[in-house]
Amino acid sequence: MQVKDARIGRRPFYGGIEMTFFVDVSGEKRVEGAPMKALEALQALGFSLDGVVAAKVDGVSVDLEATVSGGVVEPITADSPEGLEVIRHSASHLMAQAVLRLFPGAKLGVGPAIKDGFYYDILFPSPITDEDLPRIEEEMRRISQEDLPVERVVLPRGEAVELFSNRGERFKVELIGEIQDDTVSIYRQGEFVDLCRGPHVRSTGVLRNFKLLSLAGAYWRGDEKNVMLTRIYGTAFHSKEALDLYLARLEEARQRDHRKLGRELDIFSIQPEGPGFPFFHPKGMVILNELVDFWKREHKRRGYLEIRTPLILDRSLWERSGHWDHYRENMYFTSIDERPFAVKPMNCPGGILVFKSSTRSYRDLPLRMSELGVVHRHERSGVLHGLMRVRCFTQDDAHIYCTPEQVGEEIAGVIDLMRYVYKDVFGFPYKVELSTRPDNYMGSLDMWNLAEDKLRETLEATGTEYKVNPGDGAFYGPKIDFHLEDSIGRTWQCGTIQLDFQMPEKFDVSYVGADGMEHRPVMIHRTVFGSLERFLGILIEHYAGAFPFWLAPVQVKILPVKPELGDYASNVDQVLKGWGIRTEMDWRDEKLGRKIRDAQVSKVPYMLVIGGKEAESSTVAVRHRVNGDLGAMSLESLKAVLDREFRPR
Incomplete structure (x- = not known):
């Protein structure tokens, strides 16, 4: 409310015409009266003009030369967003x-x-x-x-x-x-x-x-x-x-560009014969397999059952799911026995068919089904970008079928999984967004409001800070998105939780309740990595190719000083392989300094230098890629060092 007794002055502008300016009870600085420039209004209200590039009038951004007849006037400084x-x-x-x-x-x-x-x-x-x-x-x-x-x-x-x-x-x-x-x-x-x-x-x-x-x-x-x-x-x-x-x-x-490092470290390549379809080399497969093994162990520990659904499914399925109407331009199609089929862009419709393959009871719920599903989406050639934007990728999906009463607990469990993976395992700070109903939403407004309220309530109950991203939900339901911050401050959207009341309705999904009647389950879609390929690209750039020990394609490089030390070096190599360590031997007839530099460039966590002295004393000279020379160690001491390296539980 404008309070006239809070008026602080009248000043002449435009040849003597006066403008009234005052402060209201909320502390807002307002002007009234004859028209004036926004710049002059800011001066009249006592704002410093240092670094001011524009103004806001009642919350609307305007030029400093814009005419102001009245309202709350604020400066926009050059260093503000x-x-x-x-x-x-x-x-x-x-x-x-x-x-x-x-x-x-x-x-x-x-x-x-x-x-x-x-x-x-x-x-x-x-x-x-x-x-x-x-x-x-x-x-x-x-x-x-x-x-x-x-x-x-x-x-x-x-x-x-x-x-x-x-x-x-x-x-x-x-x-x-x-x-x-x-x-x-x-x-x-x-x-x-x-x-x-x-x-x-x-x-x-x-x-x-x-x-x-x-x-x-x-x-x-x-x-x-x-x-x-x-x-x-x-x-x-x-x-x-x-x-x-x-x-x-x-x-x-x-310098961290995953395309550059992927080529230099022999992790992956994009070939002219497959634009948007990455080729993974042996070292890239080591990293992917470690990620997959970790993912499978963690999901098994948390009560998920793994499934696999076909790559190609009948067009009628995608019409029923709504993808035909809402996502067709991003899909690939084919024909089999004169029937139209589509290459799946998402895993959820196939997962629903698995759920519907048996009669489900309320005692089976919550039912958590996970899938590392390969999906294909058409992307324009101009937006393809290494592993970050591809046409074929592995989505680490899971679909949770639960009763309405179980929704909060299940979403809280997924939020805990995200925190463990992002923060505890990979050390990413992250932010959370709640994305609400888009313009092309499917289903009733009441169901959307209910779904959004459920997500909001769970975020608040788990103490998760979040901001609302209006209109950015999926066409079938609102979602929670997780945005990771990498080591140089960039953000990446990875995990998502989507609450879906629509798909169970469209596919007539049901379970038998305690009353013996059929009931509609709630479906929760979620990913952690989002895309296995894209997550690898993010990790390459986050770590600048220097992967943590548990992910490094080569964990230990063995550097014999002379060829005649090969027998002892081979014995060390076999012992480490027996421990489950990924090793590589450098047999080249090069100077030791060159071998060490090349191992550093390859970002190998540990280097074992083997000379005559080490062979005689059954030790190895240990170097760390960051900490440098760690001195001579017995193999037992080396094992203790390697055992202390972080591995996900």
């Missing part, structure tokens, strides 16, 4: 202006701010390469030094169409054609004009700390039937220090 978005969106305009100066025939698509940066999709007269980016960036700096005012102009739709038609900007004309309002806003800076809602910085001189990063192809409007544009990625920050820190993190990420 909203301020960085303004800076990055403005930097995309700066880049587009530089491109048009250097490539006059270029046509502009869209150029939004995104997480950690911005991009602009542009149709160039002729292809550009990464070598052109420094030249564009240099032109951006020239425009920044010109300190051109950035002006917002509102035009009738017809005038805007004429303006961009005269400039040959056909993509902008197409966008205006889809705007429902009678007017549209554009932004001018010097000779540059762009269609945009804003807000933006006051002048190009504000933009100093930016960097162009890479090029990619992007279909106009994301439709592969449309023309391919060139997408230029960049980033911008409020300070040089923040930009330098981000670029250093990018370089660290580049």
Whole structure:
């Protein structure tokens, strides 16, 4: 409520016209009266303008030059999330202006701010390469030094169409054609004009700390039937220090790139004959098998029963499940005996058929069925990315069938499993999101509200901190998503818990209750790794290829100094293999220093150097990839050291 006796002053603006400004009981700073600029309102309210790039009026972001007639006015500073978005969106305009100066025939698509940066999709007269980016960036700096005012102009739709038609900007004309309002806003800076809602910085001189990063192809409007544009990625920050820190993190990420390390460490490859279908090499299979063995042990311990369902199933199944209507564009199809079939994109419909294969009693519930199911999903070639975005992957699914009364306890058990795997085993910090009903939801609103309430209640009962992600649930039910944070601060969405009242209804799934009547179970979908392949990619980057001992493809490298020490070295090798240790022998006729360096580059946890002295004393000289020389040890002492290495229980 506005409290007039809290008024703190009146100041003249616009040639003597006064604006009233005051603070209400909640502490909000408000203005009333004659129109004024947002910048002047902030000054009148006593805000410092240092680092301010835009303003909020009643919670809506506006330019500093926007006219304010009244309301709660707040500053948006350059180092805030909203301020960085303004800076990055403005930097995309700066880049587009530089491109048009250097490539006059270029046509502009869209150029939004995104997480950690911005991009602009542009149709160039002729292809550009990464070598052109420094030249564009240099032109951006020239425009920044010109300190051109950035002006917002509102035009009738017809005038805007004429303006961009005269400039040959056909993509902008197409966008205006889809705007429902009678007017549209554009932004001018010097000779540059762009269609945009804003807000933006006051002048190009504000933009100093930016960097162009890479090029990619992007279909106009994301439709592969449309023309391919060139997408230029960049980033911008409020300070040089923040930009330098981000670029250093990018370089660290580049060094950790799982595609690069996967090739160097001989873990996996992507072949031209199988785009989006990874090939796993022997060392990659060691890691995958260790993950699978751990997964199976842990699920058995927690009362899960493992199943396997077919890769290809009749089209009618996918029509019944709703995937045909909601997911068809992501599926692959085939024909067998003149019947239409689909390659499964998800495991759940097949799992339901297993449940329905027998009459189930309430005494069987909760029934936890787990499956390491290979699924296929069609992804556009432009979004394929190593192991992170593939067309074939192994989903570590489980489906829990339970009574409504058991839902809370079962979800709590899954949350505990996630905590153990992410935090205790792999050491990932993580955050949790509750994703609610999407626009294309299936089923009744009452059932959705009930499902969302169940998830919310369980999160709160288990003391799990979470935030709500509105509208991002699956089409058949709300979900809880787990976002892991890796060693350099990036987040990855992996595990999910989905509460589903719809599938049991569509498949007429039931159990016999204590009353002898049929009842509908609740179905809980969940994954821990999410995708085995993607989780491996995350681990490669998280550990920079230096896997913990229990996952390392080669745990111990044996380095005999001379060939004649081969008999003793082979004996050591056989003893370690008997302990279950994965070993590798370096028989090369190389200097010891070279062998040690190569083992370090291969990121092997332990190296055993065997010289004449070690052979005579039946010892080994032990080196650790991080701690260096650990000294000479007997094999019994070495076993004690290796036994102390972490292994999941």
